[in-house]
Structures are given as structure tokens and as C-alpha cells.
Amino acid sequence: xxTARSIASLSLGFGLVSIPVRLYSxxxxxxxxxxxxxxxxxxxxxxQYVSASDPTKVVxxxxxxxxxxxxxxxxxxxxxxxxxxxxxxxSHLIDIVAFIPADAVDPIYYDKPYFLAPDKRGGKPYNLxxxxxxxxxxxxxxxWAWKSKQYPVQVRAKEEGLIxxxxxxxxxxxxxxxxxxxxxxxxxxxxxxxxxLIDQIAQESYDPAMFEDEEKKRILAAIxxxxxxxxxxxxxxxxxxxxxxxxxxxEMLKASLARNSAAGPKARPAAAKASASPPxxxxxxxxxxxxxxxxxxxxxxxxxxxxxxxxx
Numbered sequence: 001x002x003t004a005r006s007i008a009s010l011s012l013g014f015g016l017v018s019i020p021v022r023l024y025s026x027x028x029x030x031x032x033x034x035x036x037x038x039x040x041x042x043x044x045x046x047x048q049y050v051s052a053s054d055p056t057k058v059v060x061x062x063x064x065x066x067x068x069x070x071x072x073x074x075x076x077x078x079x080x081x082x083x084x085x086x087x088x089x090x091s092h093l094i095d096i097v098a099f100i101p102a103d104a105v106d107p108i109y110y111d112k113p114y115f116l117a118p119d120k121r122g123g124k125p126y127n128l129x130x131x132x133x134x135x136x137x138x139x140x141x142x143x144w145a146w147k148s149k150q151y152p153v154q155v156r157a158k159e160e161g162l163i164x165x166x167x168x169x170x171x172x173x174x175x176x177x178x179x180x181x182x183x184x185x186x187x188x189x190x191x192x193x194x195x196x197l198i199d200q201i202a203q204e205s206y207d208p209a210m211f212e213d214e215e216k217k218r219i220l221a222a223i224x225x226x227x228x229x230x231x232x233x234x235x236x237x238x239x240x241x242x243x244x245x246x247x248x249x250x251e252m253l254k255a256s257l258a259r260n261s262a263a264g265p266k267a268r269p270a271a272a273k274a275s276a277s278p279p280x281x282x283x284x285x286x287x288x289x290x291x292x293x294x295x296x297x298x299x300x301x302x303x304x305x306x307x308x309x310x311x312x
Contacts, residue, residue, distance in 0.1 A: 004115075010092045010093070013093050013142075021118060021122055024114060024116075026112075026163065033223070066083060087148060090146065094142050094164065096155065105167065111151075114164040114165075117161060129162070133156070133157035140154070190249050190250050197260075
């Protein structure tokens with residue numbers, strides 16, 4: 001993994017104590033399978049911007065500026081240095097306003113996470129705040145301005161360091177009550193069976209390594225098959241077919257318990273099983289009439305490595 005690089009120097013306000021910290025992104029995007037947009041002849045196409053008043057006039061990126069619409073079709077134009085000044089004008093202070101129980105924030109409010117590490121001369125107060133939060137069982141709520149927007153944030157402590165979690169505002173999160181979900185009471189026997197099923201596959205902690213992107217592996221395997229000249233068709237999904245039958249919930253739960261018991265105690269996670277053998281090629285729909293034909297018996301098909309294709 002590449003060496004972590006900080007993306008900002010900030011201060012974490014703890015009472016009258018100002019802790020110099022550096023901000024790091026806590027996540028990195030997983031490379032997705034990317035399909036290029038081509039003409040019917042298989043040639044690359046490119047996107048262009050045109051004037052809204054004259055669609056025949058192409059506007060190159062070098063001539064584009066940014067503006068704010070303050071009235072209908074009236075804009076005030078900002079120079080690049082002015083936009084930069086707006087961003088740099090934001091406070092670099094993460095201002096703690098309250099301490100609450102560590103598990104008091106509903107995860108539905110979680111947005112992007114970051115890591116906080118002590119900057120120069122920040123090691124002692126940083127570790128003091130970390131230890132105090134761990135021993136009190138509390139996390140901090142704070143305000144933070146970043147890229148022209150102010151965020152409510154949570155600062156929580158782990159033994160390894162502090163995590164800054166951007167939070168969503170109340171009006172950015174919808175309510176389940178809006179769905180008017182019908183509340184039905186299960187029978188005592190159904191609830192007992194459901195609890196047994198939960199206990200049968202329960203784990204004491206979350207291990208993120210138990211999951212892998214099997215869908216990406218399936219797509220890449222199908223792409224390799226396509227390069228080799230195979231016909232690609234859409235698979236059937238029997239689970240998507242609604243039967244309309246009335247399901248005996250208790251019998252289905254009993255069958256689930258019996259199936260898991262037959263599989264043995266505490267079956268391995270699905271991802272671990274999948275990694276033991278190569279994924280089956282699940283065909284996709286044929287998307288090109290000019291696909292490369294299957295090689296002759298004397299030729300060897302050499303599919304491009306999946307990892308290399310994804311980086312293009």
C-alpha cells in the first residue's frame with residue numbers, strides 16, 4: 001500500500017487546548033470494472049461542452065470559468081484565485097462542542113471518515129485526549145469547515161489513534177416513518193425459531209476481510225471469456241421470480257436451521273469459500289457484433305490481465 005499522505009493541517013480544539021493535527025483519508029476507492037463508450041465502429045468518442053445559446057459553438061476547457069447564478073440566467077464570475085481564497089478562508093479548527101457516549105450517534109448519519117494524526121508538538125495533548133475519551137467511553141461532537149461547507153463531525157478514539165467522521169445534517173437523512181411500514185407482530189414460535197437461526201450464524205465481531213467483491217470477479221471472468229471469443233448471454237435469476245405463494249414462515253425457518261446444521265458448525269463466510277476455487281464464468285449479454293472470434297486450434301488466446309485492463 002502506498003505511503004499515506006496528509007491532505008490538510010488542522011487544529012483540534014479541546015477547551016482552551018489547541019492540538020495540531022494532520023488529516024488523512026481513511027478510505028480508498030476500489031477500482032471498478034470500466035467500460036469505454038465507443039462508436040458502433042469500435043472507435044473512442046469524446047465529450048464536448050457547447051454553448052447553451054449556440055449548440056454549434058464548442059467551448060474548450062481552457063476557456064471555461066466558474067460563476068454563481070444569483071438571478072435567472074445572471075451570473076457573477078469568479079477567478080480561479082478567488083475560488084481558492086474562498087476555500088482557504090475556511091477555519092482550520094475542528095471545534096469540539098460536546099462529549100457524548102461513544103455509541104450515541106446512529107450510523108445512518110455517518111458520512112466520509114478520516115484519520116487524525118498529531119502534527120509537530122501535538123503528540124502529548126493528542127494522546128491525552130485519546131486516553132481520556134477511551135476511559136470515559138465518550139466521543140466528541142465538533143464543527144468543521146471543509147471545501148466550502150461546514151460539517152458536524154464526530155471524533156472518536158481507538159487505541160491506534162483518532163478518527164474524524166463527517167456526519168450528515170438532520171435534513172439530509174430521510175425518516176423510516178415516511179414509508180409507513182406496516183407493523184406486524186410475529187408469533188412466539190416464529191420469534192423463537194428466528195432467534196435460534198440468528199444464534200446459529202452469530203459472530204462476536206466484524207471482520208472486513210471476510211468479504212470480497214465477487215461481482216467484480218464475475219464480470220472480469222466474463223470479460224476474459226469475451227476476449228477469448230465466447231458468446232456472452234444474460235444469466236437467469238430464479239430468485240427474482242415472484243411466485244405469489246403464501247409462505248409458511250415457521251417451516252421456512254425450520255428448513256433454514258436444518259440446512260445450516262447439515263453444513264456443519266459455524267460454516268466459513270461465503271467470501272472465504274469463494275476464494276478457495278476460481279469463480280465460475282457467469283455469462284453476460286452480448287454487447288458487440290464485432291467481437292473477436294475464437295482462436296483456431298493452432299493459436300493461443302491470450303486474454304489481457306484483468307488488473308491491467310482496469311487501470312486503463
